[in-house]
Structure formats: structure tokens, C-alpha cells
Amino acid sequence: MVHTPGIWTKEQVEAWKPIVDAVHAKGEFQPNGQAPISSTNKSLTPQYQSNGIDESQYTPPRRLRIDEIPHIVNDFRLAAKNAIEAGFDGIEIHGAYGYLHEQFMKDAVNDRADEYGGSIENRCRFTLEVVEAIANEIGPERVGIRLSPYAEFMESGDTNPKALGLYMANALNKYGILYCHMVEPRMKNVLQIDDQCPHSLVPMRKAFNGTFITNGGFDQEEGNKVVDENRADLVAYGRLFLANPDLPKRYAIEAPLIKYNRETFYTPDPVVGYIDYPFLE
Template sequence: MNTLFDPIKIGDITLANRIVMAPLTRNRAIEGNKPGPLTVEYYRQRASAGLIVAEASPISPTAQGYLDTPGIWSAEQVEAWKAVTGAVHAEGGKIVLQIWHVGRISHTSLLPAGEVPVSSTDKAADASTFTRDGFIPVSKPRALRDDEIPALIDDYRRAARNAIGAGFDGVEIHAANTYLIEQFLRDSVNERSGPYGGSVENRARLLLEVTNAVIAEIGAGRTGIRLSPMTTFTAPRDSNPQATYGYVVDQLAPLGLAYLHMIEGETGGTREPEGAPAFDYAALRSRFPGAWMVNNGYTKELGKQAVSDRLADLVAYGRPFISNPDLVRRLRDGAPLNELRADKLYGGGAEGYTDYPALAA
């Protein structure tokens, strides 16, 4: 019987345990959208996780949607990330980078001059984003033209190549939380015609083309992908999420991915929102032969049961890792957890970032 604390090999990556630090946007990048010294220390402190999925990182200047998120498109960013990966590896940890395009969840003030957000649609989301002026409504997007999509896919390809160059053990394609890829996937957002709209096969085309491009660049064994069938973070659910995401998983199954990262329920920790339709995650898990990572509101007990019952191979923890750099030890020893300072989540300096205490040696 497997436990949270047993090692596992996922694709080409061998992990010391099955506890994953989920990707967490913290808005602390320095000039040039680079990770700085505080970010190096932040990840070093948490390197006892079997795997760290580093925070979502825009693949290009026009992919950004929140203030001070570290990118992966420039040579300077690659060099800065090397300090992070080196620190994690020196502590014996493994780390992958989540590569990200926010689509319409952005604001013109965050993008190069004259640019507007892009999406599958030209309709604005009912959402806000974090800017120099605090949280403000997102800007109206324009719909990507079909002939622009090859260049977008090349941005993902370059980001994956840059991540490996920066020393990451792999990448996680962000296809969740209603960002760009999911804006194409869901029929609640995608109203296109042509090769990227209409049928589920067409709506899933971008996700699959990006995945195959990343695999061709860095190998399937270093590629993971994140999905969120039931979240309504900035958009309604698909009209038939079981069928849509079932199709996606069936297409991903033969590719040899390192893992599939499934957000259960609503993003942010609500596992079974009141009134939400049922979703059969186990049906998807049974159709995917690779490592299956679960996420959203997992406690030690729920995570232990998921692994022992073979409902999951890996369990990702988000906010508990923010306030507990030694979360693996605390879960193993049954130690109490530090209280999260929610007012220090986004932006700022060391406070609420690198100053949470670890247990005494």
C-alpha cells in the first residue's frame, strides 16, 4: 500500500515523496518580470516537497495578466530562474515550471503598449485582475485569428525550452482555471467557428497542439498538464464537462505525459460547492495510465486515503505550503500548521512570504 511519503517516478522525474507544492501566484517578481532573491529563498525553504510546481509564469509579454508575475520568455528571466532551481536541487528537491497564458484575464496596463488581451472570444470576462492600482476589472479582449495560433504555440514551445535551460526538471502546461487554453476548450466561452471552435474536437485542438509542441521540445516524460473541469473562477462551466474533459483525457492518455494535475471542484479549496453538478473524476482517472495528481482542499487524511485507495498518485497542497515551508515534516509528524496571513498573499516583501517559521530541528 502506497503512502504520501513513499517515493515515485513520474515520467523522467523521480520524487522522494508524493506531496506536491501546488503552483501559487505571489506577485513578487522584480524588474524585468524576474524571480528575485526572496523567491530563491521561498522555494529553497519548501524543497522537501516531492515536487514543487513553481508559480504560473507567462510565456510572452502579451501572456501576462497579473502584476509582478515572473516570466519565462527572456534570457534574463532564464538566468534568474537558475538561482531558484539551483537552490531547490541543492536541497534535494525537484521543481517544474507552470507555463501560462492568461488570455482575456488581463488588463491593457499590464501588456506592451497598444496591446489588448487575446482570447477565443472578443467578449470580456466578468473578472478582476491585480495591477498597480489594485484589483480592477479586466480589459475587453480581441479574438485570436486562426493564422495567429501557430505563433502562440511557438511561444509555448520556447517557454518549455527556456524552462529546461533554466534548470527545471520539467514543465506543467496551465490548461486550467479558465485561462487561455480553457477559454478555447469550454463552449461557455468559445463561440468560434472554424478549426478551433464548435465541436469538442475543435475546441480541444489548441490544448492538444500546445501539448504536442511541448512534448516535441522537451519530451513527454518532463511534461505535465493541469485541468479544472468544474471551476467557475472567471467563466461558466462547459455545458457537458464530463464529455469535454473525458475527450481531453482520452487524447492525452497515449502521449506518455509525466502526470496529469486535476483540480477537483472550485479553484481555491471548495471541493464540492453547494448546488454544483456532480462530476466523476474517478472515471477520468481510470482512463489515464500516467501519474494522477489531485488538488483542492486536501487534508493529510484525505490525501493519505486518496493515495492508499489508488485514486491518486500525488497530492498537491497550495495554501498550506505558503504558511508551512516544512509541510512535509508537519504532515508526517502530525504537527500543527502555521496560520496563513491572507493579507500578505499578493505582492510585498518577505513578510508572509519567507518568514513563516519551520519546526525546530
């Protein structure tokens, strides 16, 4: 039949193989289609992305067995080692916004009954093991961590974010890492600012001995203010930097800023909305 594929000869089977492989490769995020790992087996309810695209269902995760955890710690250590080998100056451990580390740290997610769940100390154990392994591997002066104790992104909230943030700030001092980068409490999710938020990062800033970086909703003026008032050493900019690839220069010469476009946030195109905003002439 015209325009109809066949699969009865050996040649046809061979021709199908790369097609089947390509579809599998697109459809499976995880090696061999395994469930993604987590602290828990609990599923995430379907979420709407901040740009309005329905993410629909998520694959249920698989709770890591306690004997598997050292292997995951080792994967992080290896990744850091590889990053240095690739020429990076340092690495930032992503302990924010619902990723694996937060799935251990936050009590809305972590429902374990072993030494990696329950108390704050137990919930932070995995991340601190990763910090220690990486600091020992590449040197603490090359290590930073990003945390968002107050965020509730992807159902990763906590009943006592202040205690959690403070515990981490104090515990991190033991490893002498270069910096701690925390997301402001007013950022409930990645893009929404709660102007009435009564909480602050000042207690964590005071507790942590290294460089303290803050992030979330700052412009140039507010960024200067938070540093002047010694509430942080540095400010990290997200959306403004995305839309203004030469943001420091624009700040320095008080050039106008390009407005970011929310429609192209979190889209899979590697160029549009990510690297196509213009530099100053």
C-alpha cells in the same frame, strides 16, 4: 513657481522621459498596450477577488486569428525549451482556472466558429497542439498539465465538464506525458469548497494512463485516503503548503500546522503571505 515642474527646455524633456516610461511600464500589462489575446472578443464582467479586493474592469481581449495560433503554440514550445535550458527538470502546462488554455477549452468562453471552437475536439485542439509541441521539444517524460474542467473561475465554466475532462484525459494518452494534474470538482473557484458536490475525478483518473495528481481541499488524512483508494497517484497541496513551507516534514512527524491567512492571498507583495511563513525549528 515653487514645487511646480516645467517642460519647456530640452533638459526638462529629457528628465521627463524616464518618468513617462516608468508610468507606461506600470500601466501596460501587454506589449505596446495591445489587448490581451484569447479565443474570444468577449469581455469579462468586473470580478471581486477572493480576498475581497475589487478588481473592477478588465481590458477586453482580442480573439486570436487562426493564422496566429501556430505562433502562440511556438511561444509555449520556446518557453518550455528555455525552462529546460534554465535548469528546470520539467514543466507543467497551465490548462486550469481561466487562463488562455481554458479560454479555448471551455464553452462559456470559447465562441469561435472555426476549427478551434464548437465541438469539444475543436475546443481542445489548441491545448493539445501545445502539449504535442512541448513533448516533442523537451520529451514527454518532462511534461505535465494542470486542468480544472469543473471550475468556473473567471466565468470559465463549461456545460459538460465531465465530457471535457474525459476527452482531455484520453487525448493526452497519445503524447505519453508524465502526469495529468486535475482540480477536484468540489472547487468551484480557487478557495470555495462545495461539500455537497456529487462529481468526482475517478472517470478521468481511470482514463489517463500516466500519473494522476489531484488537488483541492485535501488535508493529510484525506490526502492519504484518496491515494489509498486509488483515486489518484499523488495529491497537490496549495494553501497548506503556502503556510507550511516544510509541509512534508510536518506530515511525517505529525507536527502542528500553521493556519494560512486569507487576507494575504493574491496580494502583489512578493514576500508577505508567500515566503514569510516559518519553517520548523
